[in-house]
Amino acid sequence: MAFRDFVEEMQVLGRDLVDKVRSLIHEGNVQRIIIKDEHGRTFIEIPVTFAAIGVIAAPVLAAVGAISALVAKFTVVVERRSHDETEQAGHEAK
Numbered sequence: 001m002a003f004r005d006f007v008e009e010m011q012v013l014g015r016d017l018v019d020k021v022r023s024l025i026h027e028g029n030v031q032r033i034i035i036k037d038e039h040g041r042t043f044i045e046i047p048v049t050f051a052a053i054g055v056i057a058a059p060v061l062a063a064v065g066a067i068s069a070l071v072a073k074f075t076v077v078v079e080r081r082s083h084d085e086t087e088q089a090g091h092e093a094k
Contacts, residue, residue: 012076014070014073017076021046021061024048
């Protein structure tokens with residue numbers, strides 16, 4: 001079974017940033033979250049495989065909360081991993 005990585009970008013207001021990051025951390029297929037400002041400058045990169053552990057998630061969310069006070073609009077880049085359905089279909093046919 002093969003996995004395929006893909007990237008998704010979304011615009012988030014500063015007041016919604018912590019809730020959005022929290023919900024992304026709890027999803028199972030998110031590999032990394034990158035938070036950028038309106039000009040494309042990266043504020044923080046979060047490897048979610050490590051942040052999913054509750055002890056690490058709290059300080060990460062606190063840092064995201066502090067960042068959200070700096071800028072009104074953010075771009076959240078989400079790297080996801082999904083099953084490669086084309087390869088999986090090929091194995092089922094054999």
